[in-house]
Amino acid sequence: MNIGIIGATGLVGKEIIKLIENNHLKIKIKDIRLFSSIKSIGTTFVIKKQIYKTEELNENSFNNINVSIFCSSSEVSIKYAKIAISKGCFVIDNSSAFRMHKDIPLVIPEINGHLVNLSNGIIANPNCCTALLCLALYPLHKRYKIKKIVVSTYQSASGAGLKGLNELKNQINDYNITDNKLKTDVFGRQYLLNVFSHNSEINLINGYNDEEIKIIEETNKILDSEIKISATCIRVPVLRSHCESVNIEFTQKVDINNIFVLLNEQDGIDIVDDRENNIFPEPINTENIHNIQVGRIRYDLSDETNSTINLFLSGDQLLKGAALNAYQILNLCQNININKYNLKN
Amino acid sequence: MNIGIIGATGLVGKEIIKLIENNHLKIKIKDIRLFSSIKSIGTTFVIKKQIYKTEELNENSFNNINVSIFCSSSEVSIKYAKIAISKGCFVIDNSSAFRMHKDIPLVIPEINGHLVNLSNGIIANPNCCTALLCLALYPLHKRYKIKKIVVSTYQSASGAGLKGLNELKNQINDYNITDNKLKTDVFGRQYLLNVFSHNSEINLINGYNDEEIKIIEETNKILDSEIKISATCIRVPVLRSHCESVNIEFTQKVDINNIFVLLNEQDGIDIVDDRENNIFPEPINTENIHNIQVGRIRYDLSDETNSTINLFLSGDQLLKGAALNAYQILNLCQNININKYNLKN
Numbered sequence: 001m002n003i004g005i006i007g008a009t010g011l012v013g014k015e016i017i018k019l020i021e022n023n024h025l026k027i028k029i030k031d032i033r034l035f036s037s038i039k040s041i042g043t044t045f046v047i048k049k050q051i052y053k054t055e056e057l058n059e060n061s062f063n064n065i066n067v068s069i070f071c072s073s074s075e076v077s078i079k080y081a082k083i084a085i086s087k088g089c090f091v092i093d094n095s096s097a098f099r100m101h102k103d104i105p106l107v108i109p110e111i112n113g114h115l116v117n118l119s120n121g122i123i124a125n126p127n128c129c130t131a132l133l134c135l136a137l138y139p140l141h142k143r144y145k146i147k148k149i150v151v152s153t154y155q156s157a158s159g160a161g162l163k164g165l166n167e168l169k170n171q172i173n174d175y176n177i178t179d180n181k182l183k184t185d186v187f188g189r190q191y192l193l194n195v196f197s198h199n200s201e202i203n204l205i206n207g208y209n210d211e212e213i214k215i216i217e218e219t220n221k222i223l224d225s226e227i228k229i230s231a232t233c234i235r236v237p238v239l240r241s242h243c244e245s246v247n248i249e250f251t252q253k254v255d256i257n258n259i260f261v262l263l264n265e266q267d268g269i270d271i272v273d274d275r276e277n278n279i280f281p282e283p284i285n286t287e288n289i290h291n292i293q294v295g296r297i298r299y300d301l302s303d304e305t306n307s308t309i310n311l312f313l314s315g316d317q318l319l320k321g322a323a324l325n326a327y328q329i330l331n332l333c334q335n336i337n338i339n340k341y342n343l344k345n
Numbered sequence: 346m347n348i349g350i351i352g353a354t355g356l357v358g359k360e361i362i363k364l365i366e367n368n369h370l371k372i373k374i375k376d377i378r379l380f381s382s383i384k385s386i387g388t389t390f391v392i393k394k395q396i397y398k399t400e401e402l403n404e405n406s407f408n409n410i411n412v413s414i415f416c417s418s419s420e421v422s423i424k425y426a427k428i429a430i431s432k433g434c435f436v437i438d439n440s441s442a443f444r445m446h447k448d449i450p451l452v453i454p455e456i457n458g459h460l461v462n463l464s465n466g467i468i469a470n471p472n473c474c475t476a477l478l479c480l481a482l483y484p485l486h487k488r489y490k491i492k493k494i495v496v497s498t499y500q501s502a503s504g505a506g507l508k509g510l511n512e513l514k515n516q517i518n519d520y521n522i523t524d525n526k527l528k529t530d531v532f533g534r535q536y537l538l539n540v541f542s543h544n545s546e547i548n549l550i551n552g553y554n555d556e557e558i559k560i561i562e563e564t565n566k567i568l569d570s571e572i573k574i575s576a577t578c579i580r581v582p583v584l585r586s587h588c589e590s591v592n593i594e595f596t597q598k599v600d601i602n603n604i605f606v607l608l609n610e611q612d613g614i615d616i617v618d619d620r621e622n623n624i625f626p627e628p629i630n631t632e633n634i635h636n637i638q639v640g641r642i643r644y645d646l647s648d649e650t651n652s653t654i655n656l657f658l659s660g661d662q663l664l665k666g667a668a669l670n671a672y673q674i675l676n677l678c679q680n681i682n683i684n685k686y687n688l689k690n
Binding site (some may be wrong): 117147150152154165172173175176188189190192193194195196199202203204206207208209216228230231232234236237238239243247255267273275276278280282283284295296297299300301302303310312314 | 352355360438441469493495497499517518520521533534537538539540541543548549551552554555561573574577581582583584585588590592618620621623627628629641642643644645647648653655657659668
């Protein structure tokens with residue numbers, strides 16, 4: 001399988017390259033081609049002792065590629081995904097461009113990996129918070145149908161890309177030196193030692209930002225359109241890994257011990273819930289870790305019917321929230337007939 | 346009125362001294378006496394150009410004091426509050442020692458200040474998160490009865506006292522220098538660039554920490570015992586000021602425009618809800634500010650009956666969350682007959 005990575009020099013692109021280098025799923029990869037924006041063309045990567053340089057993306061880039069992973073903007077995905085398919089190249093798209101398209105599967109391999117086989121050439125990778133959230137909700141919804149969730153996020157700088165991450169890093173460096181005159185070009189406000197509403201565009205009518213709408217719509221698409229979802233997205237001064245505080249109301253009484261069992265049995269989840277030592281999920285402990293952590297698992301005491309629980313989760317938004325999920329989809333692509341796209345060429 | 350401040354050298358004590366120095370409510374204060382733990386005895390404060398030194402607290406300390414404000418531990422409050430009353434000294438207690446006692450009022454002046462007149466000598470000051478939360482909920486509950494709230498907190502280091510605050514400050518200083526070997530004596534974990542479950546004691550059976558139970562029980566006591574409350578308390582790397590993400594379900598349909606009006610009319614609240622410019626409450630903007638900020642005010646889209654809303658608030662936990670609320674209670678004490686406690690002496 002020849003693969004292409006579009007946006008190789010970005011935070012997510014670099015994580016995909018690392019995953020391919022380590023290749024823990026032993027995906028059979030023949031050739032790799034890397035693409036970047038014009039200003040980064042020629043950036044060098046060493047993958048398994050072989051040197052790769054990023055190229056400019058154009059209409060002919062996809063000719064000998066079987067699967068391309070897009071880790072760039074929605075604009076790039078919209079412009080090139082269809083060209084890729086027309087050249088017989090399967091697309092895994094990290095942008096939000098196609099996620100809500102009714103004919104395009106939105107895939108978390110642990111939940112709905114089978115949809116890869118039904119794809120018409122594009123598989124969408126979910127929003128970072130959505131991926132972490134759905135993985136935790138999935139085993140619970142399967143056993144006890146979820147009625148409503150209320151989620152508040154604690155999102156890191158890495159979700160805003162390299163520029164956002166660097167701005168927070170620079171603010172730490174500058175904090176002691178420059179007498180608190182910190183550069184705030186990306187977020188327009190001090191990020192260090194602060195908390196603020198997510199920096200995505202806001203719908204002026206309903207007051208929701210794009211990130212919140214993505215969590216709501218994508219979770220409904222992946223899990224169940226009937227689940228009622230309320231989301232509030234907040235950035236916290238953390239470099240990497242997101243957290244989410246989730247109140248989950250089920251359609252029936254649940255057994256909290258069984259909730260632990262269900263989460264423990266779910267691939268991709270580590271339970272971190274040590275009440276005696278006050279050890280629960282923390283973003284600093286999920287950085288660079290494939291599994292998400294789930295803890296603070298307890299009944300909502302205000303619901304006397306025992307139909308509602310709370311939990312707190314943390315996961316690396318660059319891994320399960322982006323690159324790892326895409327890499328897992330790439331693994332599933334090995335089993336589908338890539339040739340059917342080649343035939344269209 | 347002669348007043349005494351017990352725990353004058355702590356974070357809250359110092360804020361009360363500042364409030365008394367500025368005295369924006371023009372409370373008539375004759376003499377001030379400051380008390381501290383043994384190790385800080387003799388600490389000097391200048392209030393209105395007069396020098397005050399902290400003294401050791403003992404059974405005779407209250408003889409000539411009309412109102413004492415306790416800003417120390419629950420243990421100190423339990424040991425000395427009753428002695429104070431027996432000497433005719435009214436007690437405003439910042440600790441959690443007496444908050445849930447059925448005969449002791451738990452007061453937020455904007456909400457239930459009249460209870461000061463019914464006190465038997467002790468007024469309890471609520472938990473920091475509770476005070477901020479109740480102030481925002483109060484005008485809404487009065488108009489549209491609240492059925493349930495789900496709150497997730499974003500709590501600062503100052504809530505853990507001077508030691509906690511200094512640990513976070515030191516971690517910023519040390520972050521660039523010591524190759525990431527940060528001192529973690531207070532919280533037992535890196536606080537800078539991290540998020541973690543609140544460091545109060547956890548009930549091993551139900552999984553709730555003390556901070557969460559305080560929010561639940563105290564809000565029920567102050568506002569209405571029938572409100573169902575679910576709370577998750579999380580620390581974020583912020584020096585001062587807490588934030589809270591709140592989902593509020595009412596017993597009836599609400600008008601979101603009227604929610605804005607009600608919050609706007611409430612003393613102690615500033616609405617910060619600029620959707621066009623993405624300006625909402627931030628802890629860095631509420632530091633040292635008396636009013637709390639409320640924003641992200643919007644319908645919960647998942648409730649088609651328009652009976653549920655979301656909001657995000659921020660407030661200085663050392664001010665409205667502690668010292669300011671105590672100072673406001675002190676103001677109300679001027680109007681009660683302090684002599685009736687003197688008579689008991």
